[in-house]
Amino acid sequence: MKITSDFLVIGSGIAGLSYALKVADRGTVAVVTKRDMSETATNLAQGGIAAVLSEHDSFDAHAEDTMVAGAFLSHEDVVRMVVESGPEAIRDLIDWGVEFTRGEDDNYDLTREGGHSHRRILHSKDITGREIERALVEAVRKHPNITLYENHIAIDLITEAKTANRQILPNRCLGAYVLDIPGNDVITFGARFTVLATGGAGKVYLYTCNPDVATGDGVAMAYRAGASIANMEFMQFHPTTLFHPHAKRFLISEAVRGEGAILKRRDGTAFMGEYHKLKDLAPRDVVARAIDNEMKVHGDDCVFLDITHKGPDYIKERFPNIYETCLSFGIDMTVDPLPVVPAAHYLCGGVVVDTWGETNIGNLFAIGETSCTGLHGANRLASNSLLEGVVYGNRAAIRCIERVTDHLPPFPSIEPWDCGSATCSDEEVVVAHNWDEIRRSMWNYVGIVRSNKRLVRALRRITMIQEEITDYYWDFLITSDLIELRNIATIAELIVRCALERHESRGLHYTIDYPDTDDGNWKRDTVVSKGL
Ligand code: SIN
Numbered sequence: 001m002k003i004t005s006d007f008l009v010i011g012s013g014i015a016g017l018s019y020a021l022k023v024a025d026r027g028t029v030a031v032v033t034k035r036d037m038s039e040t041a042t043n044l045a046q047g048g049i050a051a052v053l054s055e056h057d058s059f060d061a062h063a064e065d066t067m068v069a070g071a072f073l074s075h076e077d078v079v080r081m082v083v084e085s086g087p088e089a090i091r092d093l094i095d096w097g098v099e100f101t102r103g104e105d106d107n108y109d110l111t112r113e114g115g116h117s118h119r120r121i122l123h124s125k126d127i128t129g130r131e132i133e134r135a136l137v138e139a140v141r142k143h144p145n146i147t148l149y150e151n152h153i154a155i156d157l158i159t160e161a162k163t164a165n166r167q168i169l170p171n172r173c174l175g176a177y178v179l180d181i182p183g184n185d186v187i188t189f190g191a192r193f194t195v196l197a198t199g200g201a202g203k204v205y206l207y208t209c210n211p212d213v214a215t216g217d218g219v220a221m222a223y224r225a226g227a228s229i230a231n232m233e234f235m236q237f238h239p240t241t242l243f244h245p246h247a248k249r250f251l252i253s254e255a256v257r258g259e260g261a262i263l264k265r266r267d268g269t270a271f272m273g274e275y276h277k278l279k280d281l282a283p284r285d286v287v288a289r290a291i292d293n294e295m296k297v298h299g300d301d302c303v304f305l306d307i308t309h310k311g312p313d314y315i316k317e318r319f320p321n322i323y324e325t326c327l328s329f330g331i332d333m334t335v336d337p338l339p340v341v342p343a344a345h346y347l348c349g350g351v352v353v354d355t356w357g358e359t360n361i362g363n364l365f366a367i368g369e370t371s372c373t374g375l376h377g378a379n380r381l382a383s384n385s386l387l388e389g390v391v392y393g394n395r396a397a398i399r400c401i402e403r404v405t406d407h408l409p410p411f412p413s414i415e416p417w418d419c420g421s422a423t424c425s426d427e428e429v430v431v432a433h434n435w436d437e438i439r440r441s442m443w444n445y446v447g448i449v450r451s452n453k454r455l456v457r458a459l460r461r462i463t464m465i466q467e468e469i470t471d472y473y474w475d476f477l478i479t480s481d482l483i484e485l486r487n488i489a490t491i492a493e494l495i496v497r498c499a500l501e502r503h504e505s506r507g508l509h510y511t512i513d514y515p516d517t518d519d520g521n522w523k524r525d526t527v528v529s530k531g532l
């Protein structure tokens with residue numbers, strides 16, 4: 001089966017859906033998403049979206065905070081552009097129906113998070129992402145030019161070079177092969193423009209607050225197609241996720257610390273003052289490393305986040321979702337400090353793109369967490385990710401629309417998917433085992449504090465698993481579990497390779513072998529590619 005459209009969007013979070021809405025009046029749009037529309041990281045975002053909206057704030061201050069958090073690896077031109085696009089991005093969201101929380105004076109309530117020098121985070125209580133996803137999904141469902149393909153998972157990109165089975169420069173993307181999961185059928189999606197908006201890759205680690213869909217599919221597919229990938233060593237660990245056997249690393253928003261919560265040891269002493277002058281509102285990499293250190297030094301399973309001093313009425317009104325969720329696990333945050341641990345949260349690296357979201361493969365774009373735009377550098381400033389998603393959704397749309405007005409060639413013919421002599425697998429246990437082994441190796445050897453020895457050990461294991469996956473991939477009919485396994489193995493390999501390459505510690509990459517930052521040699525991105 002073959003489906004053609006002008007624009008193919010893979011992923012249904014803030015970046016993909018805002019792009020779809022921006023291009024939909026200019027052509028047909030197919031949105032492919034591997035579960036339900038709203039099963040995205042956007043939907044889980046609690047804190048909010050950063051933008052300069054207060055007269056006390058400035059673009060300079062937001063840019064400076066972003067550069068500092070990013071350990072000065074962020075690209076200054078990109079930072080400036082994104083920060084200055086903030087107010088327009090917020091207007092777009094409001095026009096699409098997003099409702100942000102207002103204060104008593106009826107102005108938007110601006111909260112604070114780590115690394116921000118001003119109050120500049122718009123939020124919808126503590127379910128900002130859910131509110132944004134709701135509004136965007138509603139708008140997308142109403143648009144007659146947009147067709148949604150839920151429960152469809154992309155397998156691989158189709159490029160001219162791949163179709164011709166030889167090197168073609170410049171290469172061009174023609175669409176993607178996609179598995180219709182319930183129909184168990186591989187569909188060829190042909191498109192003039194293909195946009196990767198598949199989100200992040202937290203599932204490559206054993207503990208993550210990301211949704212199950214975060215398997216780095218866009219980055220892995222782009223890498224296999226020959227795109228440049230950068231800065232994969234910079235995986236952000238969120239300092240505070242709920243420590244509870246049944247909580248699956250539920251996020252405790254940084255806004256809780258923004259509103260005054262204090263990190264404490266088991267005996268009740270506050271400790272962040274011993275690590276950074278901004279104490280509990282230090283940049284995220286500093287707080288996550290401090291917690292990791294506290295747990296190791298004191299042999300504790302977790303540390304504690306205390307906001308009880310703000311009183312029950314305030315806590316229930318400001319953080320209703322966090323309050324209710326913790327209560328469902330038997331923890332009343334108005335009375336007791338919350339047990340918290342760090343968990344994998346955000347991939348700062350990704351597919352290298354220009355300031356319009358275009359990759360080094362023609363007509364292939366990457367936006368949102370899938371991309372590496374240069375905004376986040378070595379560590380993302382809190383709440384800059386939703387902002388980046390809308391800004392680049394818009395910019396990629398502008399670039400594609402400019403090209404739509406040219407005389408477009410007819411769709412090239414694309415070979416349908418060939419499953420060869422593959423049969424149904426009777427060894428699903430191999431897939432499950434390999435999933436677990438990759439995630440455990442990454443957590444144990446490629447976590448918050450790294451060393452050469454551990455990285456090499458991880459790479460050895462990942463390489464062995466990749467060999468098994470390759471055999472399995474050719475011998476058995478494809479399933480979504482196998483597609484995701486193949487992708488997390490690629491992501492694990494890329495993270496380790498980038499980490500091994502960087503001989504310094506900077507932002508989220510901390511290694512005991514090179515504990516200092518080395519601006520002379522390493523103030524640059526780590527770029528890897530497979531070749532065509
Ligand atoms: C949070 O609410 O702490 C997450 C915000 C973010 O990661 O930007």
